[in-house]
Amino acid sequence: MSDEVAPGHVRVRLDLSYDGTAFHGWAKQAGGRRTVQGEIEDALRTVTRSKETYELTVAGRTDAGVHARGQVAHVDLPEELWREHHQKLLKRLAGRLPKDVRVWALREAPSGFDARFSAVWRRYAYRVTDNPGGVDPLLRGHVLWHDWPLDVDAMNEAARALLGEHDFAAYCKKREGATTIRTLQELSLVRGEDGIITATVRADAFCHNMVRSLIGALLFVGDGHRGPEWPGKVLAAGVRDSAVHVVRPHGLTLEEVGYPADELLAARSKEARNKRSLPGLPGCETC
Numbered sequence: 001m002s003d004e005v006a007p008g009h010v011r012v013r014l015d016l017s018y019d020g021t022a023f024h025g026w027a028k029q030a031g032g033r034r035t036v037q038g039e040i041e042d043a044l045r046t047v048t049r050s051k052e053t054y055e056l057t058v059a060g061r062t063d064a065g066v067h068a069r070g071q072v073a074h075v076d077l078p079e080e081l082w083r084e085h086h087q088k089l090l091k092r093l094a095g096r097l098p099k100d101v102r103v104w105a106l107r108e109a110p111s112g113f114d115a116r117f118s119a120v121w122r123r124y125a126y127r128v129t130d131n132p133g134g135v136d137p138l139l140r141g142h143v144l145w146h147d148w149p150l151d152v153d154a155m156n157e158a159a160r161a162l163l164g165e166h167d168f169a170a171y172c173k174k175r176e177g178a179t180t181i182r183t184l185q186e187l188s189l190v191r192g193e194d195g196i197i198t199a200t201v202r203a204d205a206f207c208h209n210m211v212r213s214l215i216g217a218l219l220f221v222g223d224g225h226r227g228p229e230w231p232g233k234v235l236a237a238g239v240r241d242s243a244v245h246v247v248r249p250h251g252l253t254l255e256e257v258g259y260p261a262d263e264l265l266a267a268r269s270k271e272a273r274n275k276r277s278l279p280g281l282p283g284c285e286t287c
Helices: 036-047 079-096 152-160 210-222 230-237 262-273
Strands: 009-018 067-078 101-108 121-129 164-167 181-191 197-203 252-258
Touching (some): 079 101, 152 210, 152 230
Parallel strands (some): 067 252
Antiparallel strands (some): 009 067, 009 101, 121 197, 164 181
């Protein structure tokens, strides 16, 4: 794979958000299922009156039901098409896209930019309430209801043992040929004045189901079913534990993607594609 843009093309960065409730995730799927990628690519083809579908590359492929406030993608467009349409493209997309997905910015990307591989971190938020009355009906599509009282201090104590670079195989759905080694940079929980607990989860990258599995383990600690040491023991064991539940997707939102300075983009992209391993373990491809 290469960051080189084909001759005669321009790489365009898109900043976007969506309500994932009615989507079957980000990535296009067979069978005509509705996806975020499919909606944007179809709209882009329509408003530029193109016969060709220009494929998007995204910073983080979200699962069905997961939302995004700060998603980033890129697309390579022919220079002539970009020159003709770029000034009106944002407004035209707003008129063509369904109301549950918005593109907020379109601009020519700096040299070496890759929405996926140039990213240095992704930040998610997971929102949950333990209010005995349930979830505010106006927030029901974005907040999980947990019907046991939660001890946020115990959850934060448990979270600290998970920080750093580890093999998160115990918290990931394994994919063939993909590594489960990740660097968890932040995992912290705060209860707001409204009683909603927001977990902030930031890492260089995430493997499949990682965030929702981590939250599932912390909820078990928070409601007293397990001690604060338990999530760390699960991590060290390195295998899936049936007691770790993958929580429902609607509480999860991709909030922000971080990138280095422009002059470091190409180097970061190359580094992210290198084989990654823990000491004493064979290397494997970063995903």
